Amino acid sequence: MTRQGQDWWRGAVIYQIYPRSFMDANGDGIGDLQGVIERLDHVASLNVDAIWVSPFFTSPMKDFGYDVSDYRDVDPMFGTLEDFDRLVEAAHARGLKVTIDQVLSHTSDQHPWFEESRQSRDNPKADWYVWADPKPDGSPPTNWQSIFGGSAWQWDTRRCQYYLHNFLVEQPDLNFRNPAVVEAILGEVRFWLDRGVDGFRLDAVNFCTHGELKDNPPREEVVEGFIGVRPDNPYGFQQHLHDKTQPENLAFLEKLRALLDEYPGATAVGEVGDDDALGVMAEYTQGGKRLHMCYSFNLLTDRSDPAYLQDTLVEMEERLGDGWACWALGNHDVTRLATRWGAEDAPAALRLYMAFLLTQRGSICLYQGEELGLTEASLTFDQLVDPAGITFWPAYKGRDGCRTPLPWQAEAPQGGFSTAEPWLPVPDHHLALAVDRQDADPDSLLNAYRAFLAFRRAHPALVKGDVRYRPVRDEVMRFERRQGGERLLVALNFAAEVRRLAAPAGAEPLNDAPGCINGHWEGEVLRLPAHGIAVARLAADAPGWPDD
Known part of the structure; x- marks a missing residue:
């Protein structure tokens, strides 16, 4: 292959x-x-x-x-x-x-590596997991916590040591220092x-x-x-x-x-x-x-x-x-x-x-x-x-x-x-x-x-292009994507209401835009429906989103 x-x-x-x-x-x-x-x-x-x-x-x-x-x-x-x-x-x-x-x-604690490691302190895989002695009072080596609740250390009676498990007690941590x-x-x-x-x-x-x-x-x-x-x-x-x-x-x-x-x-x-x-x-x-x-x-x-x-x-x-x-x-x-x-x-x-x-x-x-x-x-x-x-x-x-x-x-x-x-x-x-x-x-x-x-997939600027963001205005996110000779304007209306905002005069709607791209470009104004989406093409040397 x-x-x-x-x-x-x-x-x-x-x-x-x-x-x-x-x-x-x-x-x-x-x-x-x-x-x-x-x-x-x-x-x-x-x-x-x-x-x-x-x-x-x-x-x-x-x-x-x-x-x-x-x-x-x-x-x-x-x-x-x-x-x-x-x-x-x-x-x-x-x-x-x-x-x-x-x-x-x-x-898993049922992996053969761990089953061998826990048998003794001197077997070939003894140091393949993170083992540590208890503190003098018998408590875990540190205060580290497991994501799934409780101490990240579990006592093992065979080695009389604790092993580290950042997740479940049945998920012992490997020792990547080895x-x-x-x-x-x-x-x-x-x-x-x-x-x-x-x-x-x-x-x-x-x-x-x-x-x-x-x-x-x-x-x-x-x-x-x-x-x-x-x-x-x-x-x-x-x-x-x-x-x-x-x-x-x-x-x-x-x-x-x-x-x-x-x-x-x-x-x-x-x-x-x-x-x-x-x-x-x-x-x-x-x-x-x-x-x-x-x-x-x-x-x-x-x-x-x-x-x-x-x-x-x-x-x-x-x-x-x-x-x-x-x-x-x-x-x-x-x-x-x-x-x-x-x-x-x-x-x-x-x-x-x-x-x-x-x-x-x-x-x-x-x-x-x-x-x-x-x-x-x-x-x-x-x-x-x-x-x-x-x-x-x-x-x-x-x-x-x-x-x-x-x-x-x-x-x-x-x-x-x-x-x-x-x-x-x-x-x-x-x-x-x-x-x-x-x-x-x-x-x-x-x-x-x-x-x-x-x-x-049809627009390289959206796949691998650079990005340049403009300040969010009235819950509308605005940015540009650019790759090679393609330059695209994007506006996303996060509001549940219609938004109108200033837009570059040269913005051209894309003929292959799917129906969910529903922003309407009217000269130097962009009308976005509630939760509306706009994508348009702009000439490489044309002014971008107006500063406001």
């Missing part, structure tokens, strides 16, 4: 598939790789460039695949390695690149490159190294951020100075990039959760020697006001240098976009948010169901399976509400996802948003995504 275009990732739109909830082909209530294959035509019809497949590796499923017990095999609930090979072949046949999750900072661990992990990555994958989404990549065993200082203010940073979770009470985002991580990322560079076109996008996530995104992607791109949780919050969004984007541009960002408005860890940004009954707002994401500089991740406008599922406590939701209920209801199965057929049992009772329920109100119903409606959100993504 040859990878065409080594920089295909720059400006790519990547569709995230959460396989447990995508499509169940064998009737056991859990999505699988064969189900993904059967529904790839839907993904290809969106005009995206790649898929990101969330974990399907062998796992006890304490954290639904993010606790890996065998990096080189497929968990039987998802299929076989042969199924994965057929998935890669089927995706490539449709022009889709294939990226897969890699969980490098930790393994060169043998680094080489072993790189070997696991190479295994999938040799099977033809085009790239990786690296889970919690800034957690791969820890610092000195010192207590973290308290945080002055607890605000929403990375998945564990919430007022109901002690993890959010600390400044995480010593337990993650250490300088030593850069050396590992450079080794990883050197491996990826052996496979032309192979790419990696890192997930970053940190107080200064934008700074880490810049540091991790600059210079062409580390990751190709990173994304953070800065746009995965409850805030949707244009001033906040633009401030975030401008700061990223100022700090990024020659690095590259990847932006997302939803994923498997956060409340569904339609609910989180208050657009459950506002189809025009959902189109606006779509246009906002797809006109920014950077690569894009779309989470399955965003193209349908799926809302957060409201589940009862007894329906929860997410350990975070169970631990922090009722202040935090966990991640199950954004992971419910995709509805394919409005009239079919279980929305056409499965012939059996699914692992999470299909909400009744999702059936009206099913793929078959929206597919048949030319004015649906699904068809708006298809049209806008085709439009974006």
Whole structure:
């Protein structure tokens, strides 16, 4: 398999598939790789460039695949390695690149490496995980907290030591200060490159190294951020100075990039959760020697006001240098976009948010169901399976509400996802948003995504162009995208009211603009409907947005 275009990732739109909830082909209530294959035509019809497949590796499923017990095999609930090979072949046949999750900072406690490491202090893998002696009073080595609640240290009676777990107690952290661990992990990555994958989404990549065993200082203010940073979770009470985002991580990322560079076109996008996530995104992607791109949780919050969004984007541009960002408005860890940004009954707002994401500089991740406008599922406590939701209920209801199965057929049992009772329920109100119903409606959100993504693909300025923002006025975000000889003006009205604003006299509407681009250019005035979208072409030497 040859990878065409080594920089295909720059400006790519990547569709995230959460396989447990995508499509169940064998009737056991859990999505699988064969189900993904059967529904790839839907993904290809969106005009995206790649898929990101969330974990399907062998796992006890304490954290639904993010606790890996065998990096080189497929968990039987998802299929076989042969199924994965057929998935890669089927995706490539449709022009889709294939990226897969890699969980490098930790393994399952049932991984053979950890089972050996915990047996003694002097076995060959004794130093493959982060072990430490207790304090003189028997308490943990530091005050570090786990994202899933409680101390990040777990006592092990065989070694009479604590081991570090930044996530669940069943997810011990690997010791990346050990060169043998680094080489072993790189070997696991190479295994999938040799099977033809085009790239990786690296889970919690800034957690791969820890610092000195010192207590973290308290945080002055607890605000929403990375998945564990919430007022109901002690993890959010600390400044995480010593337990993650250490300088030593850069050396590992450079080794990883050197491996990826052996496979032309192979790419990696890192997930970053940190107080200064934008700074880490810049540091991790600059210079062409580390990751190709990173994304953070800065746009995965409850805030949707244009001033906040633009401030975030401008700061990223100022700090990024020659690095590259990847932006997302939803994923498997956060409340569904339609609910989180208050657009459950506002189809025009959902189109606006779509246009906002797809006109920014950077690569894009779309989470399955965003193209349908799926809302957060409201589940009862007894329906929860997410350990975070169970631990922090009722202040935090966990991640199950954004992971419910995709509805394919409005009239079919279980929305056409499965012939059996699914692992999470299909909400009744999702059936009206099913793929078959929206597919048949030319004015649906699904068809708006298809049209806008085709439009974006046709305009290099929107894919790889530079960006220049103007101040937000009356809840309207204004900016320019420019690539080669193409210069585009973009205006996005976040208000639920009509807005009129001064515009360049030479702005020319685009003949190939989809119907959701509904701004009306009237000489030197632009009229934007409520939640309206405008894109126009402008001559390279013409005056831009008027200063005001």
